[in-house]
Amino acid sequence: MQQNNASLTQAERTALSDKAMLEAAMALVLEHGPDKTTLAMIGDKAGYSRGLATYRFGSKGGLYDALCKSISRHWLEYLKQGVGDKVGIDAMCAALDTIYKFEQELPDEARALQILYSGAASPSAEYQQTAVGIRRRQKSDVAEWVRRGQDAGQVRDDVIADEVAAQYVAYISGMTYLWMMSPDSFDFSVANEVMKRHLRDSLTAV
Amino acid sequence: MQQNNASLTQAERTALSDKAMLEAAMALVLEHGPDKTTLAMIGDKAGYSRGLATYRFGSKGGLYDALCKSISRHWLEYLKQGVGDKVGIDAMCAALDTIYKFEQELPDEARALQILYSGAASPSAEYQQTAVGIRRRQKSDVAEWVRRGQDAGQVRDDVIADEVAAQYVAYISGMTYLWMMSPDSFDFSVANEVMKRHLRDSLTAV
DNA sequence: AATCACTTGCTTGTTAACAGCAAGTAAAAT
């Protein structure tokens, strides 16, 4: 399929097939969901054999773990760019805007990530720890924003960073889930404005 | 298995096997997740044949839809009892306490429901509409509490009931999900106290 | 620079497990 390139190093071949497989997997997950997607479909769509997915990723769960990590990495980079070096309330508001922008610009990745994170709730999900780790990291990042905002005098001192971060991450998890499940019932941009106002009202130093 | 009862009506037989199947399914979903649970395992655990689940519920997805509805019904009754005839902020706070109590008293049902709702994010989930409908109903119930609280003069008039309800339901969805994924990272009772304080601070009429 | 030993990427053959269906049996209703 891809041997029109006269000659590739082993590393290049792997990188190429890896990318093709993960892209195919994402498209098929969006269309059919993780469980109705078969390894044969993925291999076929990627332009390889039905056996490559298992060979490369060990198992179906292993492939989804890799996909989860791959999209998460991209998302975390995107978020980092959107937030920049802001801290405190500014960082939290910028993150909300970045989430919305990500959903608008890269709806496929956003949706696929949401499906995978949701699937991680199942006891059989092999990427459960991956999903948990990312949520945990997001929470600690937010807590750090709050602490730095407090140091900078922007955020009031009597709030507890970890508590604020837990509420914030819970809100985001729930809102992205609900919005994906029924976009017509939940207006994301309005919700974001409400949330930003709330953050300013409740966290700004007196 | 259950024919020690001399004679049962057809309706009784169905009710009995229905209950046994759903209970078995719930236990197995908690242990192995929906996709690694097989219909044969469910029939076996319930004390019937491997074929009954398909016969009764049409398909694996149909069974999970029934399970989702069954646990949801119980949960909604439990919630109704916990909230009583409260409205406004009181109802929203009572609902938070009831959620916590449900998780403490009936952790299996709470966890199974969470797994099923999460699985509904997959495009292949046959109970997607069931899950969406319940979330939608919860949101409109909350909006109604807010409106009645406004009528009673407890809740400030300048908040928009639908917006408040969306935020509230999003927060609950996210918190229950995160708490199930890593109970050690999210302190549910502390989060509830924080949330209740926030509700009072931001919604109480001036 | 040409060959050869070896490794790595990928494919194909195979198997056990699975969901779903159809045809059957047993139990209750009429």
Add this chain to the structure above:
DNA sequence: ATTTTACTTGCTGTTAACAAGCAAGTGATT
């Protein structure tokens, strides 16, 4: 007694996973 309903068993196509094989790339020796 006959019909209807609850449930079981036999069967088939599909699937994930594994193993054995093939082909392409790599690196050392000459």
